[in-house]
Amino acid sequence: MRNVSRKSKVLTVSGGKGGTGKTFTAVNLAVEMSNRLSAKSKRGSLKAGNRVLLFDADYHLSNAHLFLGVKLAPCLDRFLKDPHSLPEYITSSDYGVDLISFGGDEKFINPIDISINSEVLDELRKLETLYDWIIIDTGAGLTQIILRQIIMADYSLLVTNPEPTAMIDCYKMIKFISREDQQFKYIEIALNKVQTFEEGFVNYKKIEEILAQFQVPVQIHFAGVVYRDDKLFNRSLLHGIPVVSAGGNTHMKESFNYIWDTLLKASFSKKIESFFERIFLG
Numbered sequence: 542m543r544n545v546s547r548k549s550k551v552l553t554v555s556g557g558k559g560g561t562g563k564t565f566t567a568v569n570l571a572v573e574m575s576n577r578l579s580a581k582s583k584r585g586s587l588k589a590g591n592r593v594l595l596f597d598a599d600y601h602l603s604n605a606h607l608f609l610g611v612k613l614a615p616c617l618d619r620f621l622k623d624p625h626s627l628p629e630y631i632t633s634s635d636y637g638v639d640l641i642s643f644g645g646d647e648k649f650i651n652p653i654d655i656s657i658n659s660e661v662l663d664e665l666r667k668l669e670t671l672y673d674w675i676i677i678d679t680g681a682g683l684t685q686i687i688l689r690q691i692i693m694a695d696y697s698l699l700v701t702n703p704e705p706t707a708m709i710d711c712y713k714m715i716k717f718i719s720r721e722d723q724q725f726k727y728i729e730i731a732l733n734k735v736q737t738f739e740e741g742f743v744n745y746k747k748i749e750e751i752l753a754q755f756q757v758p759v760q761i762h763f764a765g766v767v768y769r770d771d772k773l774f775n776r777s778l779l780h781g782i783p784v785v786s787a788g789g790n791t792h793m794k795e796s797f798n799y800i801w802d803t804l805l806k807a808s809f810s811k812k813i814e815s816f817f818e819r820i821f822l823g
């Protein structure tokens with residue numbers, strides 16, 4: 542597997558505090574990317590295979606499947622015992638996004654304790670040769686595995702919101718990222734649950750100011766906003782239809798496309814050959 546080149550670009554969506562909207566954002570960005578690829582594809586359809594993989598890395602507490610209307614397959618434990626079974630646990634949604642989720646197991650496995658043998662790694666690396674995009678939805682908090690997922694990704698997006706505790710966690714998260722890896726100097730920030738674009742931008746500026754005040758050596762960038770819309774959110778969860786695929790969604794579609802436009806403006810260079818190898822093996 543070593544000589545097979547990585548095709549996937551990796552975006553990690555993270556954010557520190559619980560409930561900032563990481564999963565909501567990751568799911569809808571995944572669906573919008575699939576729509577973009579589908580529109581560009583000469584075939585005009587992704588039936589031959591979805592090109593976006595959403596990797597729900599909120600181990601044991603995953604819920605991305607709820608936003609995509611698919612069932613959760615129990616898999617981490619079984620995958621580790623039988624790595625070749627991995628394709629069985631990839632669920633295709635109706636929205637051009639495949640999902641892999643390590644959240645359905647009864648048995649608790651600490652991701653940092655996962656012993657990755659070469660077979661497990663080879664199966665994970667195969668995913669990197671199949672999909673155009675792998676989007677990682679991390680859990681809340683700041684663990685070593687979350688930090689690695691942020692640092693090793695090609696694109697890193699932190700999702701926060703104007704609540705003071707979320708803002709403080711976002712700042713702390715950036716501080717730790719900058720300490721962990723001095724090479725990693727570019728983080729995108731999106732403000733979720735805002736009423737107006739200005740509200741998002743003003744709060745982004747607050748984060749920028751505090752980082753400058755404490756001379757944190759990291760460059761951040763405003764990726765955009767996601768508007769608070771309780772009605773659309775609840776309807777999406779109830780029906781398992783991502784907001785960007787539901788009706789009455791213009792402002793949501795605009796939000797997620799704005800974020801993609803911003804992310805894709807950054808020039809892409811492949812820093813590492815295998816994302817999975819680096820997050821599990823360090």
Ligand SMILES: Nc1ncnc2c1ncn2[C@@H]1O[C@H](COP(=O)(O)OP(=O)(O)OP(=O)(O)O)[C@@H](O)[C@H]1O
Pocket residue numbers: 556558559560561562563564565566599679680681733734767768769770771774
């Ligand atoms: N744009 C939005 N409009 C309305 N409500 C929202 C929006 N984004 C998030 N929420 C609310 O915030 C809650 C958390 O959203 P979500 O599950 O996406 O966050 P999370 O950061 O992934 O949480 P966790 O840390 O538990 O993984 C939702 O249940 C919903 O109530």
Ligand SMILES: [Mg+2]
Pocket residue numbers: 563564565599604678679680
């Ligand atoms: Mg989540």
